[in-house]
Amino acid sequence: MIFIVIIFVVMMLAAAIAASIFKDLMSAVIASCLVSLIASILFYFLQAPDVAMAEAAIGAALVTAIFIIAIRRTKRHEE
């Protein structure tokens, strides 16, 4: 049981480091969406179903969509 939690936390930290390293902004946004999804799973393990639903609906879907629309109106590659 603890083993699954350790795997998820390591995946979350790896995705956050990848969001800082990528130069293409679309890939960085997808990595931050992965951080939000794994955080939603960890909220469910901590016995908080309301917060898990809110984080999955708002953090993983709407924030990523707003980021992608904003990147389309500006530049795509970091200089």
Next chain:
Amino acid sequence: MSFISNYIYYIGAFGLIFIGLYIVLVKRNLIKVIIGLSILDTGINLFLISIGYIRRGTAPIFSKINIEIARMVDPVPQALVLTAIVIGVAVLALALSLAIRLYQHYGTLNLRKIKDQRW
């Protein structure tokens, strides 16, 4: 090993907070700074919920009429984090609209070049 199994949620939350702070301090593109702000927000919410956890507790919802209330998880941090997630999305939307406006005015999103331009 017991140290890791006790504090794994704290390590995850603080790892996210530090990576978010590093992106905000060091990176130069404005949209990457806003991505760092979003990661910082998620880390803080994870830390708040992991403080309210009780060992072998269950979720604070009465799905049947008489369920034992001896070990329910603390409901107050969950209510606070629900508010914090929605406010986070509002702040991000406003920050991205300011970034779009800056790009339309200056033509670039590099913070070093924007600061170097004089009036």
Next chain:
Amino acid sequence: MRKIVSLILLAIVALGIALCVMNIPFGAPKTKVGNHYINKGREETGAANIVTSVVLNYRGFDTLGEVTVLFIAAVGLSAVLATRKKKVEKEIEPSSMILNTGCRFLFPLILFFGAYIFVHGHLTPGGGFQGGAIIASAFLLTYLGCRGRRVSERRIKVTESLSGLVFIVVGLLGLAVGGQYFLNNFLPKGILLSLFSAGIIPIIYIAIGFKVGSEIAGIIDKLMEES
């Protein structure tokens, strides 16, 4: 140079925080306020979901502040991105028939699912904010799937303003009828676990669900105008 200085600063902050956090035990029972809400929450509010009763009954004024912050962000975004140029109607290639029909078929189903979540907010996990986000993602699906079809902006503004007004009017009614304080729970509590129970909590959650859904749909519509 900047990287090294910031890494040293973060290492000092990490050391300070780690020394403090080691004293917080993980998984030990903590506050007395939480115990009071769990023990007395059922008979004082009538809601089966304790987090809902904390958000809307014991801490209802904070939820009013949060709704105000969301409203200010939506108004600020519309004000910053306002232009004076006329909108040029670009020639948009229409999407294929399968995509168009599929999106139009899924749109009312997703709206129905979002409404189910915010109507049953006091019985099951869920509530106004989660249901409003699902409604907003139904509108996002329409924007992405059937290109060139926009929601009328006037209807979004009218829905959002009316829902905000319903929240404040219900709170002021509590002040007028019950007596002492704003957002008083003055309707009858009802039987536990039935749909019409818990006083004013379902009414406020329905208003919040409509408000959050139409607000975020308006934000996406404003951002997608010119791209």
